[in-house]
Amino acid sequence: MRAVLIRHYKSLHTWTGIVAGLGLFIAFYGGALTVFKEPLTRWASPPAAQQTEGLQTLFDLETAPALIRRTLEAHPEVGEDFVLHLAPGIHRPSPLAWKRHAGAADEHDDLTPKHYFALPAADGYVEAKEGTVSKVGEFIDVLHRVVGLPFDNNLNRIPMGIIAMLYALALLSGLVIVLPSLARDFLALRLGKNLKRMWMDVHNVVGVASLPFHLLIAVTALGFAFHDGVYFLQERLIHGGEMRAAFAPRLPAADASTDLAPLIPPAKLVAQAKALSPTFEPERLHFVRLGSPRAMVRIWGHDPTAHSPRAPGGFLALNPHTGDVLTADYVPGRQSRTMSLVASLFALHFGAFGGAPIKWIYLFLGFAGAWLVYSGNVLWVESRRRKSSRGTGVEGPAQRRDVRMLAALTVGVCLGCVCGVSFSLGLSKWIFGWVDDLLFWHQAGYYAVFFGAIAWAFGRGAARASIDLLWAAAVLTLSLPITSLLGRAFPTTGFWGHASTVGVDVAAIMLAACFAWMAVATRRRALTGPKDSVWSLAPQVLLECPPDAAFEPAGASAEVSS
Amino acid sequence: MTRSTSSEFRSDWVSKTLAGVVLGFTLALALSGLYALAASGVHLSERSQLAMWATFPSWMVALAGGYACRSGARAWLLLGALNLAAWGLFFLLRLP
Numbered sequence: 001m002r003a004v005l006i007r008h009y010k011s012l013h014t015w016t017g018i019v020a021g022l023g024l025f026i027a028f029y030g031g032a033l034t035v036f037k038e039p040l041t042r043w044a045s046p047p048a049a050q051q052t053e054g055l056q057t058l059f060d061l062e063t064a065p066a067l068i069r070r071t072l073e074a075h076p077e078v079g080e081d082f083v084l085h086l087a088p089g090i091h092r093p094s095p096l097a098w099k100r101h102a103g104a105a106d107e108h109d110d111l112t113p114k115h116y117f118a119l120p121a122a123d124g125y126v127e128a129k130e131g132t133v134s135k136v137g138e139f140i141d142v143l144h145r146v147v148g149l150p151f152d153n154n155l156n157r158i159p160m161g162i163i164a165m166l167y168a169l170a171l172l173s174g175l176v177i178v179l180p181s182l183a184r185d186f187l188a189l190r191l192g193k194n195l196k197r198m199w200m201d202v203h204n205v206v207g208v209a210s211l212p213f214h215l216l217i218a219v220t221a222l223g224f225a226f227h228d229g230v231y232f233l234q235e236r237l238i239h240g241g242e243m244r245a246a247f248a249p250r251l252p253a254a255d256a257s258t259d260l261a262p263l264i265p266p267a268k269l270v271a272q273a274k275a276l277s278p279t280f281e282p283e284r285l286h287f288v289r290l291g292s293p294r295a296m297v298r299i300w301g302h303d304p305t306a307h308s309p310r311a312p313g314g315f316l317a318l319n320p321h322t323g324d325v326l327t328a329d330y331v332p333g334r335q336s337r338t339m340s341l342v343a344s345l346f347a348l349h350f351g352a353f354g355g356a357p358i359k360w361i362y363l364f365l366g367f368a369g370a371w372l373v374y375s376g377n378v379l380w381v382e383s384r385r386r387k388s389s390r391g392t393g394v395e396g397p398a399q400r401r402d403v404r405m406l407a408a409l410t411v412g413v414c415l416g417c418v419c420g421v422s423f424s425l426g427l428s429k430w431i432f433g434w435v436d437d438l439l440f441w442h443q444a445g446y447y448a449v450f451f452g453a454i455a456w457a458f459g460r461g462a463a464r465a466s467i468d469l470l471w472a473a474a475v476l477t478l479s480l481p482i483t484s485l486l487g488r489a490f491p492t493t494g495f496w497g498h499a500s501t502v503g504v505d506v507a508a509i510m511l512a513a514c515f516a517w518m519a520v521a522t523r524r525r526a527l528t529g530p531k532d533s534v535w536s537l538a539p540q541v542l543l544e545c546p547p548d549a550a551f552e553p554a555g556a557s558a559e560v561s562s
Numbered sequence: 563m564t565r566s567t568s569s570e571f572r573s574d575w576v577s578k579t580l581a582g583v584v585l586g587f588t589l590a591l592a593l594s595g596l597y598a599l600a601a602s603g604v605h606l607s608e609r610s611q612l613a614m615w616a617t618f619p620s621w622m623v624a625l626a627g628g629y630a631c632r633s634g635a636r637a638w639l640l641l642g643a644l645n646l647a648a649w650g651l652f653f654l655l656r657l658p
Binding site for chain 1: 571573583591594595598601604605606607608609610611612613614615617618619621622623625626629630652
């Protein structure tokens with residue numbers, strides 16, 4: 001009975017993995033990079049430093065009230081929703097920024113709205129300047145959130161939720177498979193002649209070692225996909241219709257008195273947050289519904305001594321006219337036990353705790369997750385391998401059609417995603433100033449490379465394409481630091497390379513070196529490894545062929561890519 | 563459940579999957595209601611978030627566990643019975 005059950009769960013593991021694996025690869029690769037979304041965005045954004053002199057005074061909190069007042073005089077609609085950044089950034093010409101949605105806004109869509117900055121004009125007015133802050137970091141994040149689809153909206157979160165369910169099933173069934181032999185096999189790495197055994201051992205050790213991370217990611221991904229529906233049902237079945245009211249108890253009614261006190265200066269708002277939590281480091285003030293009784297400012301920031309409740313940090317919400325605290329539930333390190341527990345789910349998904357070391361660990365865990373699903377597909381392919389049989393004299397029998405297909409699809413999707421992301425990042429510097437709609441080109445560039453790579457993999461076969469595409473990934477990734485270097489050496493190229501984002505360039509060099517090494521290793525394996533494999537470049541012969549056909553010249557009867 | 567050696571283990575992928583997705587979800591909702599009752603001292607704005615997140619681990623465990631049933635029909639029966647018990651307990655505890 002036990003053996004039957006384990007075989008049953010093995011099938012479950014295999015097929016959930018195969019169906020969800022390629023989407024998960026994109027989610028992991030994009031998610032790993034999203035940990036560094038902020039530096040990637042800065043890396044990809046042109047310097048906004050035309051007004052470097054005066055930029056410091058512009059970011060001086062003492063001048064903020066005047067900037068806000070003049071902005072609202074010139075553009076009253078901005079009071080509905082704008083941000084005041086406290087620290088200058090190389091990509092920000094002004095501390096005051098807002099965004100405008102073209103159509104109906106989705107709360108999770110930060111990709112399509114246009115961003116504007118308030119620049120002081122000579123005559124005392126404020127000029128709205130469209131921002132050049134790059135969207136490519138956000139685009140990579142969206143790829144990660146909706147497993148490779150271009151926009152994060154309600155519809156696209158359904159496939160994301162289904163993939164997350166398959167992922168959870170793959171994890172739990174994988175656990176059932178390895179549990180009986182865990183003590184014996186966990187650290188048994190049988191490195192050696194039997195390549196499939198070795199891949200299986202490494203797949204198991206990586207899977208078991210990062211299981212807590214994966215369970216956490218799976219549960220939170222399900223929550224991100226389905227929370228609206230679950231809240232809807234729980235409100236009716238469990239909370240008796242009282243939940244919605246419980247969330248906004250301290251906001252006054254919409255028809256409350258509009259006789260408002262003047263806006264409290266940002267410096268005092270920041271001081272109020274610091275008084276509540278001395279270890280909290282405010283970064284920006286997000287004002288909404290200014291000048292109405294329901295006005296609110298969220299003071300966003302990080303606390304190095306605590307975990308962050310959300311990806312961009314935590315916040316204190318105040319009424320900017322009265323200074324009343326609207327909610328302190330999201331101030332990092334000052335949360336109730338329950339809120340701290342809920343916040344830890346977010347922090348553990350985003351790696352939003354523990355500072356830079358945790359971010360690097362999360363990058364590594366994300367890449368490891370991508371490798372885990374990739375190796376799962378490789379194992380599927382290897383388990384269905386047609387062995388050469390000495391008796392017939394056929395050295396490299398042709399592999400099954402579905403096996404060749406899945407091998408090509410795996411190589412195309414995984415390496416297509418890697419190449420596409422690097423290409424899309426590079427575009428931010430290469431075509432800046434030449435095109436109007438940069439976001440469109442980021443997306444078009446990514447998908448062109450992604451689908452091109454898949455087509456290439458099917459056309460050339462998995463073995464050849466994996467070498468080609470690994471080299472392409474190495475070259476495209478290496479082009480990023482080269483572009484930065486060119487920008488620094490020759491500013492006339494129109495490129496740029498910020499000193500503050502050298503870390504991105506260094507990481508890209510290391511990543512490119514990894515891809516190049518993998519290309520070399522893959523080529524060596526294709527040439528000298530076992531010939532009865534989809535990864536071999538040796539000519540393969542259809543087993544169904546009559547025996548004499550097997551002795552025709554190499555490649556005459558069948559190719560890997562046929 | 564008694565396990566007689568004569569009855570065969572059936573895969574019943576579709577039936578077990580549907581049972582886990584549908585009844586596993588309603589079971590997880592009932593369990594989240596029981597957590598919410600147990601945490602009734604916590605303010606509703608916080609308790610409701612806890613209950614929302616608590617849904618997913620139980621749903622996935624119920625879904626994955628359903629495949630261990632000997633047939634699809636048994637998965638529906640087992641999860642159905644657990645649903646009745648959990649929802650029954652929830653409404654019973656909420657009565658007063």
